[in-house]
Amino acid sequence: MSVPSYKRILLKLSGEVLMGEQQFGIDTDYVARVAQEVKDARDSGLEICLVIGGGNIFRGMAGAAKGMDRAQADYMGMLATVMNALAMQSALEQLGVPTRVQSAIEMDKVCEPVIRRRAERHLEKGRIVIFAAGVGAPYFTTDSGAALRAAEMKCDALLKGTSVDGVYDADPKKDATAKRYETVDYDTVLADNLKVMDASAVALCRDNNIPIVVFSIRERGNLARVLAGEGTQTIVKQGA
Numbered sequence: 022m023s024v025p026s027y028k029r030i031l032l033k034l035s036g037e038v039l040m041g042e043q044q045f046g047i048d049t050d051y052v053a054r055v056a057q058e059v060k061d062a063r064d065s066g067l068e069i070c071l072v073i074g075g076g077n078i079f080r081g082m083a084g085a086a087k088g089m090d091r092a093q094a095d096y097m098g099m100l101a102t103v104m105n106a107l108a109m110q111s112a113l114e115q116l117g118v119p120t121r122v123q124s125a126i127e128m129d130k131v132c133e134p135v136i137r138r139r140a141e142r143h144l145e146k147g148r149i150v151i152f153a154a155g156v157g158a159p160y161f162t163t164d165s166g167a168a169l170r171a172a173e174m175k176c177d178a179l180l181k182g183t184s185v186d187g188v189y190d191a192d193p194k195k196d197a198t199a200k201r202y203e204t205v206d207y208d209t210v211l212a213d214n215l216k217v218m219d220a221s222a223v224a225l226c227r228d229n230n231i232p233i234v235v236f237s238i239r240e241r242g243n244l245a246r247v248l249a250g251e252g253t254q255t256i257v258k259q260g261a
């Protein structure tokens with residue numbers, strides 16, 4: 022697929038990416054490196070929305086598994102995504118990139134509420150918009166939040182930057198024979214439970230015909246290669 026035709030993308034980063042080589046929290050040097058790659062993409066003329074997970078600080082499902090109330094744990098996870106969004110905003114603005122954070126949970130002392138038309142105006146002015154706090158409700162992942170914002174903002178693609186270089190037919194960390202897909206369709210992802218994103222996120226992208234591009238953000242310079250239609254990646258799309 023030729024990515025350069027994209028005008029507006031949503032980049033979804035897993036919270037774990039911000040840990041760098043640490044076991045927990047935020048590695049500011051690593052965040053700065055990722056911010057530089059995002060800046061380069063924006064400087065190429067793209068309009069960019071960002072969604073960042075919170076797993077490096079707190080994961081709601083893990084908290085629920087240890088006996089916490091699921092809704093309460095999910096709200097804690099949403100607050101973790103706001104912290105990551107503010108960290109990325111700081112890194113981008115140190116590079117001279119105007120950035121706005123919009124949170125689905127209102128906290129007007131630190132960021133804007135999610136207002137679609139305002140976000141569109143920010144993008145038109147060359148600002149990067151970071152959407153935080155998922156969809157603002159428990160029981161939904163940040164993947165669902167990314168798919169929702171990609172649909173709302175009429176993005177041409179959803180790029181998922183993670184620790185894995187694409188979508189495999191099995192877990193490559195556990196199965197040495199796992200094969201990576203170059204392209205795969207939404208229905209196969211859902212039917213085979215391929216763990217690209219949660220099912221509701223994949224279905225939302227399918228219903229709005231938003232391609233999902235899965236790649237490793239941990240490889241330096243990989244975002245630029247993927248945006249150029251190169252690099253190792255898997256594209257989830259209709260009729261692949």
